[in-house]
Amino acid sequence: MTSTSTPPGLARFNDLEEHAAAAALHEACASAAWGRRLIAGRPYADADALYAASDAAMAELTEADLAEAMAGHPPIGRPAPGDPASAREQRGMAAASADLRAEMLELNLAYQEKFGHVFLICATGRTGAQMRDAARERLGNTPEREREIVRTELGRINLIRLARLVAPVEEDRPRP
Structure with a gap:
């Protein structure tokens, strides 16, 4: 059992059975190596320790691990059906014009042809135009x-998703 000083959402994560923790982490990042590393580090005293473990695991991912992680992300502008995380994160494309969406599709295809994987960007808080501009710029890399860059962007996405994973649920919050 986790210490009572551990925030409730994090305590829940720390206390999950290994298979349940692996499933929850897979929702955050499709890299099994990343998930195993975070499971091995439990229990975490605070969210910062979990985030530091995530960053350390990201730094150690092999090319194959990165490919596995990227395979879990749909193209920008086309969130996976039934995947609320990708829809929420790509919200900036939802209001994009038809022209911008078509351009993003073309950029996604050009990027995938050049680099062999999906264009990955931490889309949270970005507009459709910002994502398009980033794709254009990164095609020159x-x-x-x-x-x-992909490793850094994936790390950012993972931290956002981990924060949601360990956030307190309504019943954990103190009442006014």
């Missing part, structure tokens, strides 16, 4: 430079 070398594969080596792009891999490092």
Whole structure:
């Protein structure tokens, strides 16, 4: 059992059976190696320790691990049906014009052709135009430079998703 000083959402995560923790982490990131590393680090005293473990695990992912993680992300502008996380994160594309959506589709295809994987960006809080501009700019990168950017963007996405995972639920919050 986790200490009572641990925030309730994090305590719940710490106390999950291993298979349940793995499933919850897979929702945050499709890399099994990343998930195993975070499970191995439990229990976490606070969210910052969990986030630091996530960053350390991201830094150690192999090319195959990164490919596995990226395979869990739909293209920008086309969130996976039934995936509330990708729809929420890509909200900036929801109000985009038909022209911008068509351009983003073309950029996604050009990016995938050049780099062999989906264009990955931490879309939370970004407008459709900002995502388009980032895709345009990143098409000029070398594969080596792009891999490092992808690792950073994936790390940002993971931290946002981990924060949601360990956030207190309504019954945990103090009442006024």
